[in-house]
Amino acid sequence: MEKLNIEIVDTIDTSNVYAKLSHAHSGGICVFIGAVREFTANEEVVALEFETYKAMALKEMHKIAEEAVKKWNLNSVVIEHAVGAKKIEEPVVIVGASSAHRPECFDACRYLIDTLKERVPIWKKEMFKNKEVWVSAHP
Amino acid sequence: MEKLNIEIVDTIDTSNVYAKLSHAHSGGICVFIGAVREFTANEEVVALEFETYKAMALKEMHKIAEEAVKKWNLNSVVIEHAVGAKKIEEPVVIVGASSAHRPECFDACRYLIDTLKERVPIWKKEMFKNKEVWVSAHP
């Protein structure tokens, strides 16, 4: 039975992700961590703030995890996203996939983060020195 | 200046890899962990043993890291491989790449592990119940 680790958290703990993905039948584990970078389009981001529609976000994250398990025969999946204010270098999202061989865990991990960014109801506001912008809201 | 974290170790510590890859200019971090799986070609592996030609392995790992930094403009790289006897579920290798955006860190991480497996002088012996086999030695 595969293990799904799906959470919305205040702070991402990167230190225990291996324990969540380790599995006797897994030879490969791939993890992606998204963090706050200092520069966006040459303007200085002071901070980011994330909010979510939690019930729906967890439901979508479960769907994405189950799609990936089915497609790549994964033994374990992690999808965790942080909410609240995040500073530079803080992790905001961690996804990971655990499979028998390495091509599958790489492809699955990429799918998890790409699909999370497309579908999961989480919104990011970028705080610059003089303005605040909801990312992707406008064309 | 990019940070390179290149090591041959007795035991892989997966808990501090984020600290090594975190960087103010990195929005994406990708990590691959290779571990001992229970089944190989339907025969039961009892344990694995890794040995290395350490001076040369470290030199090759540095070359691979520098190639990846140059090609994908990475801010930080991790390449660590364990030696000695390893049991099922133990990590044997961890590689990671940190970059401004996520496509680069995924591609770089895949390059690091694929190229390590091709070039770095490390040898794996599989211990089954009744025999021992140097992996890939024979056609």
Added chain:
Amino acid sequence: MNVLFFGIARDIVGASELTISDLIKNPTVNDLKEYLIAKYSDFSKLTSFAVAVNSEYAKDNVPLERNDEIAIIPPVSGG
């Protein structure tokens, strides 16, 4: 009918939840979208927005029931 608003949608209506009583009878997702665009013109400036019914994305032709949990989902930007 109660409707939840998130992100920039909340900023546009100035509330995280509204009780809407002047929608047409037996409304669909599309009717709600048109109602919001007519009442708050800033919705037409968004890249797009979706409606979730009971915490799942709902297509334009889905009917809205009185006890559904309805939410306005502006363009997501997690990760």
Added chain:
Amino acid sequence: MNVLFFGIARDIVGASELTISDLIKNPTVNDLKEYLIAKYSDFSKLTSFAVAVNSEYAKDNVPLERNDEIAIIPPVSGG
């Protein structure tokens, strides 16, 4: 000339280091490979094997010097 042996190469010669004194004068990497295959036939059964000179892969035409660190590298299998 001292030569280091790793992995299955060490098992074939039965030692992790050999001092080889009966190689031709001014040998190249290729001469050392041919010497090993002639003396230990199991080398010809390997998928392949490489020679490292001063801890870098060396091509067949590279000359071997007396003070070089020379190593036999059977097919690698890390990761």
